[in-house]
Amino acid sequence: MTEVNASRTRLAAGGALIALVAGASGYGISHFAGHPAGAPPAAREADSGGRTPLYWYDPMVPGQHFDKPGKSPFMDMQLIPRYADEGDRETPGVRIDPAASQSLGLRTVAVRRGALERNLTAAGTIDFNQRDVAVVQARAAGFVQHVYARAPGDVIGAGAPLADLLVPDWAGAQAEYLAVRQTGNAALALAARQRLALLGMPAGTIAAVERSGRPHDVVTVSAPAGGVIRTLGVRAGMAVAAGQTLAEVNGLGTVWLNAAVPEAAAGHLRPGQPAAATLAAYPGETFTGRVAAILPDVQADSRTLTVRIELANRGGRLRPGMFAAVSFGGSADPALLVPSEALIRTGKRTLVMLARADGRYEPAEVQAGREADGDTEILAGLSEGEKIVASGQFLIDSEASLSGVRARPVAASAALHEATGRIEKLTADAVTLSHDPVPAIGWPAMTMTFALPDHAIAHGLKAGDRVRFGFDQPPAGPTVRRMTKVAVQ
Structure with a gap:
């Protein structure tokens, strides 16, 4: 019985000591922060700075604003004030000190216009030429x-x-x-x-x-x-x-190479397009041919289309059943490009971080297209010359989310819509184009007439040419601002 009482006495003394240390630590942290312990953060900052907050918010739910301080209805924490000099809804973005930007390793690049190769690789097998x-x-x-x-x-x-x-x-x-x-x-x-x-x-x-x-x-x-x-x-x-x-x-004079191409990438393939195949049986050797047909049915289990390539079989070396890696060549189309590493893919949308001249950073939603050699095509959401963050953008995106900064929508960008088509008719002030779908604005493939504000845009072009063009939609109607010829393979 005496030993039990002694143990209880030691436990009570240890609890008192822990409470004393915890209280001293809380006082020290509060004193280091420069605020009296126990006061709500919103009230402390409002009192010490003498500034009037625009609103209060919960950092975990930054989109919800409150007109007075208090406890968050979402989390067990006090609401945080937002002041006018920290940026408001009229001045989007977050501000980062230049010295801090260097410490974070932020790297910015300019959105540029360049050429994007239509490269595509797929797996295939050799088969008999059923026409022979x-x-x-x-x-x-x-x-x-x-x-x-x-x-x-x-x-x-x-x-x-x-x-x-x-x-x-x-x-x-x-x-x-x-x-x-x-x-x-x-x-x-x-x-x-x-x-x-x-x-x-x-x-x-x-x-x-x-x-x-x-x-x-x-x-x-x-x-x-x-x-x-x-x-x-x-x-x-x-x-x-x-x-x-x-x-x-x-006959074995020619064989078919049936390549399984994902349906998402098959839209860029055309009959007659060149293709090159490499086989494990003949390392270091390349067999060239052209796309003979794109079969109309899609494999339901793999979501692929079968692209048929006809290859010459000199000496009967290509035997049905052999496995091959196929590379489809294509033209280099002009496109608006950004580094692929600059994109922030959330699953529902794709963002980039814009770098403003005043040291602010703003998220912007973009419509991404093809990707090749570390670059991604931007179909909508950016303009040529705009600066974006290529490294360290995830840190800024987290800060923007906590600060309640909303991303600039695609429609707010001044970027031109890009499309490919064929010139049907060309006049001094208009051009009629049979164009491919424009996913950024939901247009299907169709033939329509665009305004041509300057005939110099179409210099050297004629009816029948396949072109890559950029257009916008002013109140007067769709207007072509840029147009370049695309080489037909």
């Missing part, structure tokens, strides 16, 4: 007398024999033709010869009958073209009907 298929059929009913050593998958040349067929119907017709020839009646002989051709007899077999003067009722079926045997349906002793398929031979 020869079908071997029996021209007449008969019986298979002999087959040659062939099997599906064999590579054969043009004229390679496949099977010998005995055709009984041909024997009687050939004997009749030989008998008519002996009569010397040219008209009857010609009619009898035409009958042989109508029975499906090859010209070579008819010529052999004429040379030998005796019937040839056995014909050798051969491949009309070289390639690989895909199917072989002929066996010794079997009966065949007229028109029955005996074999299918797929």
Whole structure:
């Protein structure tokens, strides 16, 4: 019992000591901050500075403003005052001391206009060229007398024999033709010869009958073209009907490369566009071709389109089933560019931090486009020459969020809308363009007329040219401000 009381005494003494240290620490922190302990922060700053706050806010919910100090309804903390000299709603942005900017490692760059390559890479597999298929059929009913050593998958040349067929119907017709020839009646002989051709007899077999003067009722079926045997349906002793398929031979002079391209990137591909492929089987070697077709269906599981590229297959080195990496070449289109690292992607929108001349920083919403070589195309939200933060922008964005600074919307930017199209008609003060979709303003692909304030904008251009152009929408209507020719691959 004595030991229990002693333990309780020691615990009580330790608790008193902790409380004393905590109280001293609280006094020290409050004294270091220059405010009397216990007073609300809003009241302290209002009293010491002699300034009148614009409003009070909760740093965790900066968008909600209050007209008097007090405790936040959202968090267990006091509201913070916002003063006029700290920036108000009429002067957006946050101010950072230049010395602090250097310490934070802030780096600014100018929005520039440059060329953005339409580079795209995808994976693909080699397949047979389905347009290069020869079908071997029996021209007449008969019986298979002999087959040659062939099997599906064999590579054969043009004229390679496949099977010998005995055709009984041909024997009687050939004997009749030989008998008519002996009569010397040219008209009857010609009619009898035409009958042989109508029975499906090859010209070579008819010529052999004429040379030998005796019937040839056995014909050798051969491949009309070289390639690989895909199917072989002929066996010794079997009966065949007229028109029955005996074999299918797929040529290997050209092959197809079927590339799986994401549907989001397939919109920039066109038939005839150059493509280059590299294969693991031939390291260091590049096979070039052109886009033959873009298949209309989308694979539901992978959300990809199949782009078909036709490749020359010299020596039969490219074999169906081989894996290849495909790179699609394209033109370098003019675009408004910013470093990709400058973008702040929140999931719902994309922001950049504008650097103002007065030392303020303001978030601005942008519409991002293609990306290549560390640069991203800006479709809307920025103008050429504006300064943005390329490094350290996340720190400023956090401060702007805490300060309740709202991002400049895309519509508030003076940037031109960018699009690509083809000139249909060109006059001194207007241009009619068949343009692609303009996602920044929700326009679909269509043909429309734009005002042309200065004919020098269209210098060197003519109807039929494909162009990249920038336009705005003043009250007078859509107006082209810039237009450059795009090379067609």
